[in-house]
Amino acid sequence: MDHKNKKQESNFWKGDPFTGFILGAIVGLIVGSINIATISFPWLGRLCFLGIWLFVGTQPRFKDKRTPEQIAKDKEERDQKFEEIREQAKAREAERQATKEQKREAKMQKNELKLQKNQLKIQKHQLKNRSKIKCPKCRSTNVQPLGVHKKGFSVGKAVGGTILVGGVGSLAGFAGKRSKKTDFVCMNCGKQFKK
Template sequence: MNTENQKKQSDFWKGDPFTGFVLGAIVGLIVGSINIVTISFPWLGRLCFLGIWLFVGTQPRFKDKRTPEQIAKDNEAAEQRLQELREKAEARQAERQAEKEQKQITSARKREVKMQKNELKLQKNQLKIQKHQLKNRSKIKCPKCRSTNVQPLGVHKKGFSVGKAVGGTILVGGVGSLAGFAGKNSKKTDFVCMNCGK
């Protein structure tokens, strides 16, 4: 078994060529970018990439020395960590969604309460208007300008009273007939409009 593994292993790539390639590409890009801006040495980024790739790929100390069982265990542990991270992310997303829905519910409730308060205010205003209208209905209005700013002048008197004239003639004689002009109180009251004077 060990001989088969040794045959499969390359004599040249004794280290970790994949890690060397990735590390060389990153360093090559950084060095190449700096080289373009400052030094302008030709092929410096590519040379760094090749040097790191070959160095890490050919050195046995960079070789992964874990057994296949350890590699499998490490892969399982990494998969478990990834699964836990996914579950945590999903739980956070669910919490955020629940918080968002709760905020929407509370804002909807606040809007409903506000609308109810506005409706109550409107009803109160309508009641006030109705009371005012009822008060104004019972008030006397000017027939000309419809104003309620009307004040009484006094009790309306009739010009000539036949009953008083007859009574005065019987009691006093001919002079008593003048008592009919003294006037007779009626149930009517005279009013004057303070706005237009009618």
């Protein structure tokens, strides 16, 4: 059995050729880039790559000295750590989603409270206006507005202004144009009036 393992093991690659290849490639790229920018020594990056790959791959001190059981155990521990990290990430994501949901609900409640406050303000304003305006016939406060009333040109005011002031007095006919009145109707007796 040991004889078969010895045959399978290479006499040349006694170290870790895979790690040597990766390390040599990284160092070779860095040295090659610096070489191109500054020194311009031909093949310097490739030579560094080959030297590191051969050195790490052939030296037995770089060989993994763990037993297959230790390698399997280390792999299980690594996989378990990765699983714990994944679970922690999922827990953090779930917590983040819960926090977003709580903020959304709090915002909706705040908006609902604002709507309720605005409705209360409108109701107070309506009650205040209803208490001020009363029907002249039955004294009821159950009145509704119909529309805004504007006064037009008044012939009587124009004639009176002309007599009192002269030619400019005809402008007095427009004096009532700015005053706005609203038409109301009493919901109890049906009387229409202006205020």
